[in-house]
Amino acid sequence: MRSCDKRFEMRLPAREKDAAETMALDKGITVSELLRRALRAYSGMPEPLSEEGRVCVAGLRRHINQIEARIGTGADAGLAADIAQARNDA
Structure with missing residues (x-):
């Protein structure tokens, strides 16, 4: 597992937070990992290899x-x- 040394907080409407939690649960990952993947996809950054x-x-x-x-x-x-x-x- 890679280290994550920076903390990032954000405010979301309850509906968006619920959607993120549901998507993360469906994929079997944390909300943090879901948001990191979305950020990498949106910015064109490569996905780390397993x-x-x-x-x-x-x-x-x-x-x-x-x-x-x-x-x-x-x-x-x-x-x-x-x-x-x-x-x-x-």
């Missing part, structure tokens, strides 16, 4: 590195299929 996501990205990087290493070695026959598979995995 542990599973980091493992998947590392695997894709290894696969892409293997494909790139084959470029120009004469083993290009299966290269297009490998690239297509890497794109599908992404």
Whole structure:
């Protein structure tokens, strides 16, 4: 879990607060996490990767590195299929 070292308070109408609490409950997250996700989405900031996501990205990087290493070695026959598979995995 990442550290959050700054406190942010806001006033909301009761209806908006209730909506935020309901949405957070439906997603199984805290209201704070819901608001952080909304802020990141609205501002175009990337979403932090989960542990599973980091493992998947590392695997894709290894696969892409293997494909790139084959470029120009004469083993290009299966290269297009490998690239297509890497794109599908992404």
